[in-house]
Amino acid sequence: METYLQITSIWGVYLTAFVFFAGMGVRIYQWATTPRSPVPFGMFPKPATRGGRIAAMLRDTFVAPHSAQIEPRMWTFAMLFHLAALAAFVGHLRLVQEYPVLPKLLGTEGMNSFAAWAGGIAGTLMMVAVLYWIGRRTFGAFKNLSVPEDYLLLGLLLGVIVMGNHMRFFGDVHAAEYRAWFQSLLLFRPHIPEEIMTSNVGWSLGTHMLFVDLFLMYFPFSKLVHAVGAFATNLTRSE
Amino acid sequence: MDAQALQTIVGVIDKRMTRQVKQYLDICARCAICKDACHQYVGTDDLTYLPARRAELIRQVYKKYFDSAGRLVPALYEARDPDDALLDELYTSCYACTGCRRCMYYCPFSIDTQQIVAIGKAMLIAVGRGQEMLGQLADAALFKGENVEMFRDVLVSGFKDIEAEVREITGDPEATIPVDKQGADILYVALAGAHSIRPAAVIFHEAGVDWTISLFEAANYGYFFGDPEKARLIAKRFMDEAKRLGVKEVVVPECGHAYRVAEIFYEAWAKEALPFKVSHILEVVDRLIKQGRITVEKGRIEGRVTYHDPCQIARNGGIYEQPRDVVRALTDDFVDLIPNRAEQWCCGGGGGIVAIDELRDVRLKSGSKKVEQLKASGASVLACPCENCRLQIEDLNEMHGLGLQVRQVIDLVVEAMPLPRSASAS
Numbered sequence: 090m091e092t093y094l095q096i097t098s099i100w101g102v103y104l105t106a107f108v109f110f111a112g113m114g115v116r117i118y119q120w121a122t123t124p125r126s127p128v129p130f131g132m133f134p135k136p137a138t139r140g141g142r143i144a145a146m147l148r149d150t151f152v153a154p155h156s157a158q159i160e161p162r163m164w165t166f167a168m169l170f171h172l173a174a175l176a177a178f179v180g181h182l183r184l185v186q187e188y189p190v191l192p193k194l195l196g197t198e199g200m201n202s203f204a205a206w207a208g209g210i211a212g213t214l215m216m217v218a219v220l221y222w223i224g225r226r227t228f229g230a231f232k233n234l235s236v237p238e239d240y241l242l243l244g245l246l247l248g249v250i251v252m253g254n255h256m257r258f259f260g261d262v263h264a265a266e267y268r269a270w271f272q273s274l275l276l277f278r279p280h281i282p283e284e285i286m287t288s289n290v291g292w293s294l295g296t297h298m299l300f301v302d303l304f305l306m307y308f309p310f311s312k313l314v315h316a317v318g319a320f321a322t323n324l325t326r327s328e
Numbered sequence: 329m330d331a332q333a334l335q336t337i338v339g340v341i342d343k344r345m346t347r348q349v350k351q352y353l354d355i356c357a358r359c360a361i362c363k364d365a366c367h368q369y370v371g372t373d374d375l376t377y378l379p380a381r382r383a384e385l386i387r388q389v390y391k392k393y394f395d396s397a398g399r400l401v402p403a404l405y406e407a408r409d410p411d412d413a414l415l416d417e418l419y420t421s422c423y424a425c426t427g428c429r430r431c432m433y434y435c436p437f438s439i440d441t442q443q444i445v446a447i448g449k450a451m452l453i454a455v456g457r458g459q460e461m462l463g464q465l466a467d468a469a470l471f472k473g474e475n476v477e478m479f480r481d482v483l484v485s486g487f488k489d490i491e492a493e494v495r496e497i498t499g500d501p502e503a504t505i506p507v508d509k510q511g512a513d514i515l516y517v518a519l520a521g522a523h524s525i526r527p528a529a530v531i532f533h534e535a536g537v538d539w540t541i542s543l544f545e546a547a548n549y550g551y552f553f554g555d556p557e558k559a560r561l562i563a564k565r566f567m568d569e570a571k572r573l574g575v576k577e578v579v580v581p582e583c584g585h586a587y588r589v590a591e592i593f594y595e596a597w598a599k600e601a602l603p604f605k606v607s608h609i610l611e612v613v614d615r616l617i618k619q620g621r622i623t624v625e626k627g628r629i630e631g632r633v634t635y636h637d638p639c640q641i642a643r644n645g646g647i648y649e650q651p652r653d654v655v656r657a658l659t660d661d662f663v664d665l666i667p668n669r670a671e672q673w674c675c676g677g678g679g680g681i682v683a684i685d686e687l688r689d690v691r692l693k694s695g696s697k698k699v700e701q702l703k704a705s706g707a708s709v710l711a712c713p714c715e716n717c718r719l720q721i722e723d724l725n726e727m728h729g730l731g732l733q734v735r736q737v738i739d740l741v742v743e744a745m746p747l748p749r750s751a752s753a754s
């Protein structure tokens with residue numbers, strides 16, 4: 090157990106952080122150093138001002154109203170996934186630092202059950218969305234459009250979510266212990282607290298982190314760079 | 329595929345790559361939201377015509393030669409060499425694409441499949457697999473550009489014939505089609521064929537516009553073929569003419585891509601600012617009606633009239649309202665197609681596909697949405713300001729027995745003008 094956690098949840102995390110940021114850096118550098126087309130690709134109607142263009146880009150990127158119009162179901166699942174992922178991300182910030190106000194208001198018990206509910210809902214929604222995507226891709230009339238990359242990413246994502254949910258629903262370890270582990274990583278004095286190691290979810294943390302590591306290391310080399318690129322391409326829409 | 333051809337293809341991708349297209353290739357999620365936006369995929373249910381699939385073929389080669397992950401684990405991206413099978417599918421999917429960019433409108437990342445397809449066409453051209461007919465038409469236009477004196481007499485005598493008709497229609501024996509008129513306000517660049525010249529000449533004459541006609545046509549097969557250099561040179565023929573004559577405005581006819589080439593692309597291609605403005609003929613006609621320089625009467629056009637937005641002047645050119653205002657000036661019974669404007673369905677006839685025999689089948693199938701729209705409108709007259717759209721919709725009209733009159737907008741305008749012989753103007 091200790092070796093497994095050391096690999097996936099300590100050294101794997103450092104390696105992942107390096108690969109992720111370096112990979113994204115290289116990708117953005119490649120984009121930035123490729124000359125733009127001199128021909129404008131924008132479509133009409135176009136906002137007249139720079140502010141208007143940026144507002145339209147943000148709307149198109151975060152809300153994708155046109156996609157909603159043409160395939161509402163896919164849009165709904167995509168929205169659910171991205172919002173739930175955002176909620177999960179915000180939830181995971183507790184690993185860095187406990188929230189300032191909420192725990193005082195709710196008390197330790199209240200905070201734990203709030204986190205259980207919020208995290209549980211987010212985790213469930215993400216899982217449902219990923220399963221929908223796998224189904225749509227596998228059984229849709231356009232299934233031959235997919236390439237292995239698509240399934241690899243969905244598989245890794247499913248692994249991350251299922252193991253996260255397992256810790257959330259079946260674990261009796263709470264945020265404080267996980268925070269001790271994560272803060273130790275940030276301070277470069279990594280260690281895994283005894284409470285996690287001896288709990289029933291030590292191996293789920295290890296496996297959760299294994300999937301997280303693989304997912305984030307692959308991120309910069311996959312289509313997921315849309316997380317950054319979509320801002321640029323949606324701005325091109327109005328150039 | 330021999331090594332030489334492979335190298336040529338890879339070189340072309342490298343040369344034609346732009347930041348935007350690189351981003352498109354890198355970020356497409358293969359979510360297939362674009363599938364229902366494309367009239368060809370909707371009309372055929374064939375994966376070849378799914379927008380992201382068209383891009384996928386180019387992406388497969390790009391991944392293999394321009395992406396470290398693709399080089400390392402090609403199987404993950406189905407990255408591969410451009411073999412015969414790939415190039416065959418690429419030919420069909422690229423030359424079938426009408427460049428309507430309806431897929432871009434609905435894509436969550438606004439991916440411009442037309443620009444990716446442009447790289448696909450460049451790959452094909454590089455290894456001698458460009459569409460032959462489009463290539464020949466482009467070369468013919470270039471030949472004419474270089475040898476215009478050879479054509480002058482025939483052209484001028486053609487203009488004289490049309491002039492005679494204009495005199496009859498307007499009842500004015502002095503009406504002319506001015507050629508090479510130095511210092512005219514407008515240079516009208518028509519299409520090959522009297523139909524795009526006669527009604528425009530009538531309108532210009534009645535409005536007292538100081539105009540002159542171009543010796544060249546506005547249609548640009550270099551653009552359809554997929555060779556931006558040829559496209560530039562074809563447009564340059566009349567841009568140079570306009571500069572030489574010192575006109576204030578170049579007016580393109582009812583032809584979608586001609587407008588986009590002249591107004592949106594040309595300055596960037598030629599790396600120069602034009603000393604005159606570029607307008608679509610319907611922008612000018614709208615202006616003339618609103619200024620009261622021509623008179624149109626309602627009631628002369630019978631039946632309900634609807635309007636089709638050609639993709640290249642509407643979604644891709646920004647002209648939505650002027651043609652509608654023109655049509656509304658001609659009739660009280662106007663109804664828009666649904667959806668319309670930026671969401672208008674492509675008719676299926678753009679991108680040069682009407683000139684490609686082997687794609688006739690897909691082209692006709694891809695009109696299914698347009699047919700539905702037209703039927704639902706209950707209109708008996710279609711005002712349609714683009715030659716390619718009209719050719720396609722005429723075919724659909726016949727095939728589906730729609731009983732529609734498919735008309736140029738300027739023909740309808742002339743018909744609504746109180747002239748001695750307006751009824752037979754077209």
Ligand code: SF4
Nearest residue numbers: 356357359360362435
């Ligand atoms: S909608 Fe856009 S991102 Fe989705 S498959 Fe089509 S081109 Fe790719």
Ligand code: SF4
Nearest residue numbers: 366425426428429431
């Ligand atoms: S530009 Fe038009 S024809 Fe081409 S793939 Fe997109 S929707 Fe289809």
